[in-house]
Amino acid sequence: MAHRPTAGRVTSAKIVIAGGFGVGKTTLVGSVSEITPLTTEAIMTSAGEGVGDTRQVPGKVTTTVAMDFGRISIDRDLILYLFGTPGQTRFWFMWDELVRGAIGAVVMVDTRRLADCFAAIDFFEHRRLPYLVAINCFDGMQYHSAQDVRDALAVSPDVPVVSCDARSRESTKQVLISLVEYVLTMRRQRAGAPA
Amino acid sequence: MTAVVAERDEPTGALVRPYAVTRGRTRPRLDIALEALVETTARGRNAFARDSVGQGREQQYIASLCDGRLQSLAEIAARMQLPLGVARVLIADMATEGLVAVYEPTSFDSNDSVGTELLERVLSGLRRL
Ligand SMILES: Nc1nc2c(ncn2[C@@H]2O[C@H](COP(=O)(O)OP(=O)(O)OP(=O)(O)O)[C@@H](O)[C@H]2O)c(=O)[nH]1
Numbered sequence A: 001m002a003h004r005p006t007a008g009r010v011t012s013a014k015i016v017i018a019g020g021f022g023v024g025k026t027t028l029v030g031s032v033s034e035i036t037p038l039t040t041e042a043i044m045t046s047a048g049e050g051v052g053d054t055r056q057v058p059g060k061v062t063t064t065v066a067m068d069f070g071r072i073s074i075d076r077d078l079i080l081y082l083f084g085t086p087g088q089t090r091f092w093f094m095w096d097e098l099v100r101g102a103i104g105a106v107v108m109v110d111t112r113r114l115a116d117c118f119a120a121i122d123f124f125e126h127r128r129l130p131y132l133v134a135i136n137c138f139d140g141m142q143y144h145s146a147q148d149v150r151d152a153l154a155v156s157p158d159v160p161v162v163s164c165d166a167r168s169r170e171s172t173k174q175v176l177i178s179l180v181e182y183v184l185t186m187r188r189q190r191a192g193a194p195a
Numbered sequence B: 001m002t003a004v005v006a007e008r009d010e011p012t013g014a015l016v017r018p019y020a021v022t023r024g025r026t027r028p029r030l031d032i033a034l035e036a037l038v039e040t041t042a043r044g045r046n047a048f049a050r051d052s053v054g055q056g057r058e059q060q061y062i063a064s065l066c067d068g069r070l071q072s073l074a075e076i077a078a079r080m081q082l083p084l085g086v087a088r089v090l091i092a093d094m095a096t097e098g099l100v101a102v103y104e105p106t107s108f109d110s111n112d113s114v115g116t117e118l119l120e121r122v123l124s125g126l127r128r129l
């Protein structure tokens, strides 16, 4: 491809944006994305493996899961995608695919509905995906301090807890920068090099 | 994602019944990540310029979408209003035939220097935004 330097390897990366219903995931993605967030659907077919409800249709059960995402061209050869998690956490099959190879995750919380993010935090801890907690300040109001949120969520002291306004490009940008800095710091620590 | 998809409601605005365009195949010939980038090759461009009959119209659409423009599997699926699994089968076929190039994402699951270097690029890219 003549328009690309031959040295650069074309590749992509992704960050997962999680959190409860209506917490501002799509808003956050949209505030920094270079494209209007897109939605894609995945279909899961399971052959009568109880999906947990009573509709035991003989034969196959299909479920459609929608997720939205945005895109940031870091440079010509490197594109970063931001994937919002599907609203319902029971669609774990999609979460597996979302976290595979990801840089890390942003867990958005609304301090009025803290418990909504528990499932996401449990999932990322179990999968050892680095994450930070971003308190979305609806109407500029933060009803609890970052320390209160940290205590309530019982996240380990190294997990960053930041506040943001999902509608603001600058604020969202800072959240993403904090996440990547955190991931880099952890990697350097693990590699034994000075941070 | 194994069995053939049974009767279901079509996703809103879908152009086609899921998996009809793959003639019922749900297994892609290559595993392609959501964020893997696709770009039409010179061969793909020529193939579709010469003859639009041999290839399906979905493949032709993918070839024009990714001509000179990197698009991820997720973007292609979303823009074509196709379920991810369907788009994956189509793109894997095209890659096997050399009509598109597929660039795999960098995985950050392991703590290698390639990942670290890429993270530094991501970080400076974000700071420039
Ligand atoms: N005032 C205010 N409203 C916000 C903020 N962030 C999001 N909203 C609004 O809250 C509503 C939900 O935001 P979304 O971004 O759709 O939330 P979501 O997490 O994607 O929602 P689901 O995908 O349905 O789970 C929308 O009406 C937004 O406009 C914020 O920081 N301040």
Ligand SMILES: [Mg+2]
Pocket (backbone or CB within 6 Å): A025, A026, A027, A068, A084
């Ligand atoms: Mg949303």
